[in-house]
Amino acid sequence: MPVRTLYPHAYEARLENGLRILIEEAPQSRSVSVGVWVHAGSRDDPPALHGLSHFIEHLTFKGTATRDARTLSHAIDAVGGTINAATAKESTFYYADVPSDGWETALDILSDLTLRPALAATDVDLERNVILEEIRGHLDDPEQTAYDLFNEDVWGEGHPVARSIVGSMEAIESVRREDVLAYHHQYYRPDNMVLAMSGRICARRVVDRAAEVFSRPNGALLTAPKRIPSRFHPVHTHHERPTGMMHIYMGGSGPTASDDDRIPLEVVNSILGDGTSSRLFNAIRETRGLAYVITSYVSSFSDGGVWMTYAGTAPQNAATVIELIQDEFRQLLRLPIPEAELQLAKAKLRGHLILALESNAHRASRLANAAIHDREILSPDELLARLDAVTCDSAQTVLNTYLCLDQLSITTIGPST
Template sequence: MNELYSQCYEDALPNGLKVLFEPRPGRPLSVGIWVRLGSRDEPAERAGVSHFLEHMLFKGTNHRTAFQISEEIDALGGYINAMTSKEYTAYYVDVLPQHLERVLDVLADLVQNPLFKPEDITKEKGVILEEIRMQEDTPQDKVFELFTERLWNSQHPLARPIAGTVETVTALTREGLLDQFSLYDARNLFLVVVGDISRDALRRAAVEKLGDLKPESRSQPERSSPPSQGGYHIEDRREIQQAHICLGTIGLAKNDPRRYALEILNTILGGGMSSRLFKRIREELGLVYTVFSGASYFSDSGLFTIYLGTEPKNAQKALEICWEEINRLQQEPVPAETLLLAKEKIKGNMLLGLESSHARMTRLGVAEVYRNHVSPEEVIARMMTVTVDDVQRIAQELFARKLFTLTVVGPERQLKSLKKALPIS
């Protein structure tokens, strides 16, 4: 195995499948099979197929029924689950170290031998359609979905909801699922393991369970960078009493070196209870219950967003304060003590977040998806070099373009003046 950085290793099986490993003596095991494909890698007519595929892999294989999959992991005291994002999918188990071979056998079975029974597909459609309807009925989820659609153009794959739509999921066929599944090869899959096992034991188990995976199936879907556009959209929900608001703009790609400055900017602006937005809008004025900002990163683009939920009559004032704080970051250097506080908060959160084997497995998996392996120590070191000027510069670069998007879910009649609060066309 080659050392990626201190105590973190990579290997490759004869079929080309990559294996990433971090030994952690005395700690539980987290095992994940990751796929370098997500919802942005789907044709428009099959939007949601990656998420549907994730569900179907738990519905039975050539060797196990759906019940036997969960029963086998439960009998080990383990936890099995999966996740689909816009740019990757992952299947994982958290378990005690002595059960490596058994859990890897289960995961390898899922990604190599699913049945896709027509009756299971029909039943799972109902489950996923209910999931989509639940998200539609959750205003905070809906306002972010509307935001990406408006900012990136609803036709771009990154702008589409991960689960798809009622129309596309209803239209999905077994053939469509099999076509997407055909991309599950050794080129697109990789294994991540963190916990108390040896490198030799992992190598033997990986070769045995995943060594027969085909090296490459067919050509990879082409990715195109999303377009950028600002705008305003409100979805009328007269039945709800709160206005759910998302304001934001284009952010940075995952591997952009400026992201360290952006993380600090985000922490200062809306990253917690000591942030400027929280202190002004909630603590001083009592206009909202929830307000926060966030940065999302993708391979070729990103998002920077502010969310707030408030009574409609307070929405315009709360938004005006958001805009004041955005302008303040562009015009005024942050005080040195504010910068240091933000750095220490990020450092502490990061180190606490890496206590579990699962968190470390997830971090390694995401790093491999974006081919950006940087040790936690190096991330902290880079963060600590960010200056006051760096924070002001990234604020100016992101915000001065005024390519902002504002989306609102709430009673439209009470929110018509919102558009006037910001310089948005």
């Protein structure tokens, strides 16, 4: 099986069944992170069964064709590792962190979970109750509910991107084992997966072992339904809720996950609202004490994105906080970003990346996310070079592209004032 070099110590291979393998060797490490990314998430749920991707993520841990749940737990504990999974909008990923001598066990278990889960009828009914409890907790969380409502406002209620990842009570209650099997058969296939690993491993050995444990053929050609394109809606909406604070989300359209604008926009976002040196933190929390949480961030996926700001404040201060946020927006558009402020933001992001690269899990995740979003896989040095290349002019260009004051969506959740 050919193994191609991506950059020093990083490699790529593709099995005959289509499984894409990405490996970053870190010989100085004493551990390995193993992850399997399935290219299907909550936006791929059938219309009447939103939450199904997340449901299946839970069910895989109930057992496989050769291991029950207890045997799975014992196997990963026996090598001193941890294992977990998570569902996102466009992918579901299963991952394990193990000491370096346990990587083959982790790889074997993850292949079993993703390709050969039991998905027994009794487990569907049992895990349904667990997920319903998770949804109840989700609905009791005002900040999470506010985020869900903001997504419904900006993407349109009913759009797959707008739906909550955990699903609704009604949808989960209606899931049948046949639905689970059909979804798993459609999406959980080697040619719709990425295996990413980082740590004290040999790329050649990983590829050979992966060819054994992920050897399942794909069967019929993948015929996944075409995703409904996302379109940002600028709306101003208030949702009445008996909460103690007003939750404020403001946002505009953002770049896709593969757009080159992501890096300069992350620099601008750092200046605006990422961390304690940001303008929003200083204006709203440090100077006026109007909020405990005030932040901004960029969220991107394959065909869209949103650049959003969040604040939680006392209901009587909501109008003031909204006006202060908009003042900072206007200031960014009106006056050039000072060179010193730009360099501070770049230094912070550079440091965050370098620190994250100390984690094998981050290294593996970085590779897999680039693959899932069809993005060029850059070496850490190449990524740092692109960050260093951001200038005041390029920052101003992305500001003018994505910060359109008449195209902002504002969602408030809380009591009437």
